[in-house]
Amino acid sequence: MKVLVLNCGSSSVKYAVIDTKNKIALSSGLVENIGVNGHIKAKGPINPIDESLDVPTHAEAIFAVQKYLKEQELIDVIEAIGHRVVHGGKYVKSELVTQEVIDYIRSITLYAPLHEPAHATGMEEAKKYFPNLPQVAVFDTAFHQTMPPKAFLYGIPYEIYQDLKVRRYGFHGTSHRYVSAEAIRLLNQKAEDTYLITAHLGNGSSAAAISQGQCVDTTMGFTPLDGLVMGTRSGSIDPAILFFLNKTLGYDIDRLDKLVNKESGLLGLSGLSNDMRTITQAASEGHQRAKIALEVFCYKLAREIGGLAMALPRIDALVFTGGIGENSVVVRELVLKNLSILGYDIDPEKNVNHGKKSSGIITKDGSAKAMIIATNEELLIAMDTEVMV
Ligand code: AMP
Numbered sequence: 001m002k003v004l005v006l007n008c009g010s011s012s013v014k015y016a017v018i019d020t021k022n023k024i025a026l027s028s029g030l031v032e033n034i035g036v037n038g039h040i041k042a043k044g045p046i047n048p049i050d051e052s053l054d055v056p057t058h059a060e061a062i063f064a065v066q067k068y069l070k071e072q073e074l075i076d077v078i079e080a081i082g083h084r085v086v087h088g089g090k091y092v093k094s095e096l097v098t099q100e101v102i103d104y105i106r107s108i109t110l111y112a113p114l115h116e117p118a119h120a121t122g123m124e125e126a127k128k129y130f131p132n133l134p135q136v137a138v139f140d141t142a143f144h145q146t147m148p149p150k151a152f153l154y155g156i157p158y159e160i161y162q163d164l165k166v167r168r169y170g171f172h173g174t175s176h177r178y179v180s181a182e183a184i185r186l187l188n189q190k191a192e193d194t195y196l197i198t199a200h201l202g203n204g205s206s207a208a209a210i211s212q213g214q215c216v217d218t219t220m221g222f223t224p225l226d227g228l229v230m231g232t233r234s235g236s237i238d239p240a241i242l243f244f245l246n247k248t249l250g251y252d253i254d255r256l257d258k259l260v261n262k263e264s265g266l267l268g269l270s271g272l273s274n275d276m277r278t279i280t281q282a283a284s285e286g287h288q289r290a291k292i293a294l295e296v297f298c299y300k301l302a303r304e305i306g307g308l309a310m311a312l313p314r315i316d317a318l319v320f321t322g323g324i325g326e327n328s329v330v331v332r333e334l335v336l337k338n339l340s341i342l343g344y345d346i347d348p349e350k351n352v353n354h355g356k357k358s359s360g361i362i363t364k365d366g367s368a369k370a371m372i373i374a375t376n377e378e379l380l381i382a383m384d385t386e387v388m389v
Pocket of ligand 1: 278329
């Protein structure tokens with residue numbers, strides 16, 4: 001099946017046309033900077049495009065995507081549309097898009113204020129151009145809905161969970177689901193007898209404990225701010241720090257929001273960049289704060305992985321994925337060094353060669369297994385869409 005996968009973000013629309021049979025993208029691209037200095041960059045079978053474009057809202061961005069697909073003679077081959085949705089609230093699996101689903105997504109805007117309205121608009125606009133095609137919503141939170149209450153509840157009054165559904169939801173679920181299924185396949189094990197920890201490390205990062213193919217705990221929480229230190233996000237911090245900054249510096253809610261979401265993480269610690277490539281390069285050249293940022297990132301990740309291990313009877317493999325997980329030799333090395341108590345002994349050559357010769361495994365034979373698996377969220381969204389329609 002040929003599926004148009006749409007990822008409507010806060011200020012961008014990413015897309016891919018996926019052929020699920022051959023597991024390839026026939027065309028992919030993005031419209032970014034919606035509202036200011038719009039830009040389209042896309043490639044298709046006929047010709048690529050990379051130019052400025054006036055896109056005041058998401059509606060014009062979807063129009064631009066379908067126009068490009070028409071030019072690439074792909075518009076008529078698309079059989080269904082799959083949407084990536086950041087927050088699924090109550091949904092425990094992918095859903096066929098109906099007006100009720102769109103209305104529910106809008107109703108939980110407060111859970112992910114920048115994303116949910118964009119997703120709902122994306123679905124409505126797509127319906128205008130593809131009125132006869134089925135659409136499916138694939139939620140980042142859905143895979144984590146199997147967590148038990150002891151993992152998803154916060155230690156705050158229970159009524160806040162009951163009345164307002166404040167709980168750990170977890171994110172990057174599509175990626176954790178994809179790489180855990182791939183790991184089970186590569187390890188040649190049965191899902192019912194496999195226990196994994198998956199670490200999705202990119203601009204946003206999260207780790208998850210996977211028991212018998214199901215998520216039993218994860219590091220992201222009510223929002224994607226919780227858990228690990230990220231590019232510009234702080235990850236978990238003592239909430240009293242926010243009260244303290246309010247009282248000492250007069251920071252209000254908006255200022256604090258910006259501080260922990262946009263000015264913290266690798267950027268805040270290093271004072272240099274949120275990009276792991278810049279951080280590791282600067283650290284190797286002796287930049288002290290880059291070194292600190294790298295150490296904090298890797299130590300906190302190892303500490304969280306140690307915590308997630310408590311959710312499992314054993315760990316068959318630790319899986320690295322995402323831009324950093326798949327590409328940073330240094331991060332993998334430091335994380336596994338921090339985790340030597342769990343029996344990891346990295347093979348430096350396999351780590352550099354991305355473990356290509358050994359099903360992605362980067363640890364020495366006989367030691368605990370760590371492996372690299374490239375994530376493919378678009379493919380999983382397309383495959384879910386195919387199953388649902
Ligand atoms: P993602 O959000 O999955 O696209 O990942 C983005 C992150 O991956 C950024 O922090 C990049 O610096 C990082 N990244 C990409 N390539 C490399 C690399 N070769 N080495 C280290 N980090 C990388």
